[in-house]
């Protein structure tokens with residue numbers, strides 16, 4: 071089936087819906103989502119969204135910008151960080167006007183709480199910068215944006231899975247191809263402008279906070295079409311996942327006063343971050359947890375430590391962290407009011423993704439040359455405001471600030487440009503891929519390959535990495551890629567064929583994993599979330615640059631682009 075829209079947005083999370091809200095009513099816009107929109111992963115975000123409102127104590131956008139740059143271990147593009155910190159304030163007010171039910175101060179202003187790495191006066195101590203709705207901030211964002219998009223009459227294609235991106239020979243984006251999951255039918259969406267807002271790829275790891283659908287589809291599809299991915303080696307592990315399950319216990323727990331303790335009961339962050347303690351950035355806290363475990367100070371000699379909330383008033387736990395409290399009671403049978411909670415780092419957030427400029431335009435090289443008509447925003451994009459390590463609450467604000475900017479730029483673009491003709495047989499590749507998976511009669515199972523992929527990524531591309539481990543990982547990925555060509559699925563139907571969907575997603579995960587492994591092996595330094603035990607020091611002389619990885623007919627190719635530094639010269643990162 072053929073559709074024609076001025077603008078097509080792929081992804082109905084915070085980034086996609088924010089962009090859609092800018093375009094709706096002003097041009098003809100469609101949102102395609104493989105999930106029903108309010109099931110998008112943004113809905114799982116818990117603790118807060120950063121903006122230097124200064125409602126509870128003094129704060130300034132430039133302090134927010136500084137923290138973002140320092141938190142990202144100086145790999146952040148500072149022009150983008152300035153946009154983020156400045157425009158965050160207005161974006162929050164806009165959300166408030168659209169009906170977002172923020173927690174309030176006693177005098178009725180938007181309440182704010184502490185979060186890791188957010189400080190007053192350039193690092194003097196924690197500041198209350200995270201606006202929030204209990205521990206359901208993402209849920210409320212998603213509901214607010216979805217309602218706004220519906221009110222503005224955006225056309226939704228729910229449970230449609232993008233399979234291909236359409237580009238002309240001279241590199242202009244002309245649309246996407248998607249499969250209607252309900253019927254298996256292939257649809258061509260012809261567009262003047264396309265926004266990819268397909269979220270992250272946490273499912274590449276075994277222990278993760280990410281939902282099943284976080285499989286990097288948009289990144290992988292663009293990568294297959296020769297578009298580079300930026301800084302893929304930087305993948306964030308959040309310190310507090312429920313032991314073995316990875317389910318997230320938000321940093322808001324520590325923002326409200328929670329403490330990490332090792333098996334000896336010590337508040338071990340005193341050793342690693344004497345000023346910010348448990349509210350140090352996530353890369354540092356995750357490493358500190360493993361260092362404690364390696365030193366034999368895990369709980370009962372095992373690979374976990376405690377999150378301690380027991381000293382907090384019960385009403386703070388129940389009312390400001392209700393979902394987390396519920397998770398702990400449901401999944402562990404423990405009560406956070408009186409029990410210590412076993413936690414371990416969990417794969418959480420992709421700092422890397424599709425390179426974009428501050429207007430969301432996808433770029434292809436060190437000169438930031440844009441692809442006409444192609445945009446990206448949210449976790450699948452790399453603008454890059456998170457550099458080597460994202461600060462908590464900075465993703466939600468990234469979605470709304472850069473989702474909004476991308477939407478506005480797209481509007482201008484669709485007004486100034488006409489439709490480009492589609493390539494001949496635009497759905498050829500997507501159809502061939504689906505048919506291949508349905509018909510292949512191999513002896514390999516999707517679930518088995520995925521499990522081995524996730525295990526290998528966890529072991530060799532997790533919090534600690536080495537050259538040898540990454541080479542071993544590349545070899546394993548080669549083997550898995552090979553076995554993937556011999557998969558067989560049992561369900562041959564076209565109706566809600568989730569076996570088919572999972573097989574397609576596994577292909578995307580493999581692409582992302584290969585990009586991570588190659589980018590990580592090349593970067594011979596430690597910075598932010600990328601910690602190389604064989605190169606434990608940050609090396610600005612050689613590595614203060616962004617990685618670009620491109621798939622070519624000759625294999626994966628690495629190139630680099632400079633980091634934009636405007637206000638803050640790189641310094642050693644201490645907290």
Ligand SMILES: Cc1cc2nc3c(=O)[nH]c(=O)nc-3n(C[C@H](O)[C@H](O)[C@H](O)COP(=O)(O)OP(=O)(O)OC[C@H]3O[C@@H](n4cnc5c(N)ncnc54)[C@H](O)[C@@H]3O)c2cc1C
Pocket residue numbers: 080081082083084085086102103104105106107110111112113114115116117118119120207208230231232233267268269270279280281283287288318320418419447448449450462463464465466467469
């Ligand atoms: C448990 C948890 C808690 C978090 N808490 C916070 C927090 O407190 N503060 C903060 O700032 N950040 C937080 N984050 C991070 C933040 O929530 C995410 O980075 C962010 O929500 C991603 O939003 P997005 O719009 O980019 O993508 P998502 O919300 O993941 O949406 C992706 C969309 O793309 C669609 N899609 C994907 N592939 C396809 C395809 N092939 N075809 C069609 N559609 C497709 C999906 O259906 C979905 O609609 C948290 C993350 C997790 C996992």
